[in-house]
Amino acid sequence: MKRLLALSTEKKIFLLVVLASLFVVFTPANSLVNWYASDDAFYYFKTAQNFSEGYGLSFDRIGRSSGFHPLWMLVCIPVFALARFDLILPLRILVLISILLNAGSALLVYRILKDRLTPFIAVFFSLFWALSRQIFGTTTMQGMESGISAFFVLMLLYLTIQRLQSVSGNTPKLWQIGIVATLAIFSRLDNIFLAGFMGIWLLFKPATFRYLISMDILAAVISVFCSTFLRLGYGVIYAQYLDATQIMAVAAPILHLIVFYFAGLYGHNRRESLWATLIRIAAAVGVSSVLLAGVMLTLQITGVIAGFPRAVLIFDAAFVLLFTLVIRFGFLFVSNSPTPLPTADPLASLSLQWKTWLHDGIAYAAPIALSLATYMSFNRVYFGVWTPVSGQIKHWWGNLITVYGRPIDSIPAFFGYSPDLQSGPWGLFSWMSKSLVYDIEFWFKLENELLYNNLIKVLSLIGLAAAILLIIFLRKKIKPLFHNLALMPLLTGCLIQIMQYNGTRYVNTRGWYWITEFIFLMLFNAIIFDSLYQVVIQHVGKPRLLKVFQVGIIGVLLVNFVIYLEHQVPLVVSPEKRYAFQDSFRELEAATQPGDVIGSSGGGIIAYFIQDRTIVNLDGLMNSVEYFTGLRVFKTEEYYKKINMKYVYANEYVIISGEPYIIIFEDHLEKLGKVGGSMLFRYLP
16 A cells, blocks of 8 residues: 555556556456447457458458548557457457556646646546546547547647747657657547647747737638638538638638738837738738639639639638737737737748748658658558548538438537537537536436436536636636647647538538547646636645545546446346347348348448458448449449349438438338348348
8 A cells, every 4th residue: 555655646647547447358248348339440440350361451351441540540450360269359458458548648638737737636637537427438438549549639739838848958859749740640630730730839939929820820711611601601502612612721821821921910020000000911911812812713714623702702801801800909918019910020030040940840740741641642552542531421421411410500510519518529518517417317317318408508508607707817827828738729720620520511520539629628627627726725724624625526536437437338247148239240140141241331340240241331431432432423233233232231210211322222122121120121233
């Protein structure tokens, strides 16, 4: 016991996180499978198993499947090489890997916070990250790439903070941070937006310059999408101009930044009146907007884009002017500066610093650029597509009437707002109210779903109002911490990622997409709670009472976590239920013949456990480019004939109620009946 107490805080955190969930590794198989709540995880597992057995990167051993993030696949391949001996053993090993990644992430949270917040808050939020239900259920359970993504995003944030604030000789090198950024990107490819904003934060000084550049990029992208929504709406007409909108969203920030820099909007070296400043801002916006209009019209004339509504350019110029004024006068308010523009000489800065910017930019970006070029080239040669085909499919779904979801239809949804306040990018915001209501429901055995959801909404709105008031009253404490924790690049990276999905008619986003948003909300909550905790310290004069409070809070978190996890993954299962999860697979085997090819709208877990049958993924997320090429024009008969598909096994509603299935399977299915909880159809060529 004395040895345990003598351990460092970091070791205690690591051990506590690991030991609290380690029992899952040894649970019966029927419980263990509950850990992997997402069918998508088995896309990784089956593909990794097939690769280790010499079938290449293929989910079904027929076509090459690219719908995965590469770093997690590299982890899965050696683990699922063991599946040829025992299908359950790799699942146990992956649970252990996920637990260790979770503990490592908790350590990184602690290291990020320990020198900037009070010690207890640093410890509590490191444990909160590792042991809270919503975060743990998304980052660690399910078997997806979210755990490794969280680890490397937190490491990138930690090294960035160390680089910016360290004065010792142990400052991380830019190329080292670039390698970690590369690993974060390969954990989840959409982390590239975060890596880009972290690069801005690392390369440019002073801090004012970083903030203004980041805000201007964000404003330019928001302006393009909102202008297009205003002119075209959110439906089919918008979809027709989506390619042009995306090109404009890339070109706009580049042109605005260049013009703004030379126009002195990031600083100028002489005092001027407010009217002169307003004229300077208006002129800069006017020039950059004219240049942007010229670029878009040139692309239209040369046939690069089919067309583009001229009114969007006018709306965009107006929005950019508004946003630029808000950003500059916001700078005036926040910095207590006498002028809306910083005092600096942009031309002198450029002549003095361009070599440093170039050198540092290459050091940071080279690992990212070289790795991405290699990865995309491999994809193009091996799979026939530059990036995973699954992303293209989910964009395509946005143009269909499908059971998988619909594109956004409002500006709040564009920014990630979810009406139920529980899902989407900002779902963690409701964590406290949701946790409280969950406990009430669990302990008092309540089963009123409407009451449950309404309580969460009410408590979340109360929490939002309280948070806004606290931010206003504690702004002097919050402001330096927001800067010291590098939350600005984290926030801008989150927003661009959200807009990249929602602005491009991407549907069926999942909880594990939003790990960076979880990290931002967790750290921002830590700042607010730290300010409140300091008030508690001032009013509680007895150290022993404070220690009881600390132990009690952590104890509640730990007990709730263990109860939750044991409920999800029971340690004890009756002998006859140990392999009950296989019942549906065995029923499907009994209804089909060895060697049959069976199509499934998902099929991950079935493909992993079924014997002597081939499961083909029908939605295309884990299928070949060849299949998607036919699917997107609703001509899949030849492909199904080529692979000799005999059956379709899926939820009946999915097959008969939405596109593309009601089109591609019209007059091609014979219903055979329910098998193992889903409907089995015979496929008729």
